[in-house]
Amino acid sequence: MGKTGVLGSFEEMVLLAILQNPGDAYAVTIRRELQARSGADVASGAVYATLDRLEEKGLVGSEVEQRVGAVGRPRRYYDVLPAGRTALAETRGIREAMWRGLTIAPSTGLDA
């Protein structure tokens, strides 16, 4: 598709999950957010792979920190960059445009 910023659905969900946990978004909390909101038991590896990809695209940034009271190794905390926010907004716009004028009643299919 033409525009550069359109996200895949899982990428979008990961970005939203990061935004839902401002300041505390690392792999575990992101995964838990996804599980809580979508109901699916997401694989941690998939989350990591997506975060790497988003970072490569310049949509998220990350920092390793050892916070007070945290157990184990220093964690990598993620944050959505401006490019990521733009991509989210664009993606949302396209989705809403596609949905406009439609209502879906469950189990009976489309009513135009």
Next chain:
Amino acid sequence: MSGGGSPPRLPALLARWLLSSDDCARLLDALDEEYARYQSPQRTRIGADVWYWMQVLRSIPALRRPGRWSGGPSVIVDLLHLSRRLRRSPVSAAAAILTLSVTLGAGAAIVSVVDAVLLRPPPFTHPDALVTVGETPTDDPGAAPRAVSYSTFLAWRERAGASAELEAFDPTNVTLTELGAAERLSVNNVTPGFLQLLGVTPALGRLFDSEDLGQPVAIVSTAFWRGRLGADSAISGRQVVLGGQPHAILGVLPEHFYFALNASDVWRPLPFVPVEPEDGSDPVRVVARLDGRASPVELARALGDVSRVADPLPARVRAVPLAAAIAGDTPRTLGLLGAAGGLALLIAFTNLAVLLMVRSIDRRRELAVRRALGARRSETARQLVLESLALVGLGIVGGVLIAASMTPAVGRFALEFGGIAHRELTVSWRAIGVVSVIALFCAFACGFLPTLGAGRWRISDVLRQGATSSAREISLRRMFVGGEVAVAFVLLVSMSLVGLSLLNVLSTDPGFHAGGVLKLQVSLPSMSYPTRERAAAFFSELQSSVGERLGADAVSIINEVPLSGDGGRSLVGVHREATDREAVVRSAGPGYFDVLRIPVIAGRTFTPADGATAAPRAVISASLAQGLFGARQPVGSRIWLAGIQEMVEVIGVAGDVKHRALDEAPLSTVYLPALQFPSASSILVVRSVQPDRVVIATVRDEVQRLDGDLPVYSIRSMRDVVAASPGVPARRLLTVTLAGFALLAVVLSAIGLFGIVAHDVARRRAELALRIALGADPMRILRTTLGRGALTLGSGLAVGAVLAVWAARGLSYLLFMTGQVKVLSIGAAAAATLVATGAAAVLPVALVAARSDPVSTLRSE
């Protein structure tokens, strides 16, 4: 159980092996943190461990991406991908695995039975040099070789000279007493060198030698030695009482020894010393070991010199290899069973091939993308092959489990329904090996071949058109499904033909009425009942005392019931010089014909007055009356019976009964009064409304009262005798087996047809929608769609019809009273069944295609 445990180590090791250290570290960190929280009061330790495992297994494929370092063999990762893919389309994967397991398992079980009975040699030394030798009448040379008189055996021995060693055996029954309750045992009386001829060495003691002839000695089996003699190692001092006479035990046979022609636990030397061999002695069966230079045919010809000039009836000699004699009639039936099993496997592999092809086609898009992203052809090939192999591998595992559990059941089934016995029936690993190799080859071919075309795909084409099949693949699939239809047709027709024959055989009139009649056998030892009079008195007393309790017209005596064979034949004629026909001779008590409801056509039957003091008399069968007397009244005439060397008066004519098999003509019969010509081993036939256990208990009671040492044995209902008579069990076995496979084949071909048409419709959705939008008649669309399915079905039926003719020829020995008209109607019915099932499978898809809304379809393209 709540937290506090540490996560399982194995998944961590796996991750370390297959991921880079960075990826591994962060993954395990995240999982360990969640693991601690995952163990809550509500979750068990096992649940947490399972979650941990699943997380690792699913994360590994996600983290191994092009451009990142990946260690460990990629096959493992491919398997993880595979398990994810299978979980995403579980239904089709499960269907493939299940179909494969069931057909592989059933096919392997059947092949195991065939292997065990037909292909494994008997447990003797050099078994291919052993033959059974017997006489056949000159007018029926194809008959089974019969036992011969002892004098004939001696003459044969002399004639055979050095070209073959001949020994003889006489299978008989004897009563064992003083070792628990009296029991009737099967015994082999043998010439002294018999066991040595088979190549047996005793496990304990020794075998017979020439001085044991006529002596009361015995050799027993390991089972008998363990079960009755307590595995006593001091065997030479022990005795067993057989037929009222103590026999010293000389030795014990090895455990693996099994004589299939007449399995028995006790062996004795032939009881008479043959200084003057008597003609009236029991016939013996002969086994010969060829010396390598003579063939069975040559031996038979040489021995035929003796038999050809024999008096009174010249005979031919037939030598049959021992393995074939043991197998008897079963090779043909088992061959058919094996063919049915083979067809089942064919169906399974065809379905597998179709299924794998479809899966590989569906994955084409993904594969094209991967190729475009740089994946090598070997990688994609490897994944496809791995997927096929995994499916087949799981199917084989399931199949092995099913075969291992089914083989004993199939063996029992074959025994009960088909009378096919074999002692040790375990799953044949050879069979499973062969089947597995074929399945794996099929998997490799069906997984790999589609990738050969992968290089030529252009990614843009694939992405635009979606998953499509090449024309070659489509016709290949059609061919496979057409093949399934053909196989289904053949099985349906075969099942119907054999089933119809079975019904015809069962509805033939055996000449008597079997319902409600029990038979029970009692044998009198010659030691306690040395004279005819004593035997006759015993049975007469037994019949009347049982009759008092169960009803006087409910009981009678006979020495052999109908449908038990044609033993006890004699020459018969209107006078001594004119004996040119054979009849089966039976010894019947008063009331016999009433108990079995055999019609009396003329004269009368036996009464208690037809006893030892009366003149010899007989009742003859209608066919014998016709043959001897034509239109004349036979009652009052006399006939010569060579077996008793006497003239007897015909006092009545009874209806014919079948002695050998239901599908054979009845044999001429002469009935003698049991009170005049008693048989030491006789059968009580009882027709009573009382339940069987009451009848059995009553008879046992009365026998016990008359003579405590006599067992009542071989207790069966006459209905069972009819059902087990030659020709019935084999047909029953095959009908049931063929029905099972036919059902499987019909279902699978219906699924196959459905698959083809559905795929077709999906492929041409855009085209169909366009047509409808341009005004095409939906009914035409429907007809066209159905037409493609019908073409496959039709060609399958055509091929099937040709194959069915072939199959019918293979079945011809089982067919009974199935005329041409019936065959044609069976064929029509089978075709109709397949058409109906095919239509049911295809119609829903075709309707959907005809009704599809063109606009929405075109939009989505």
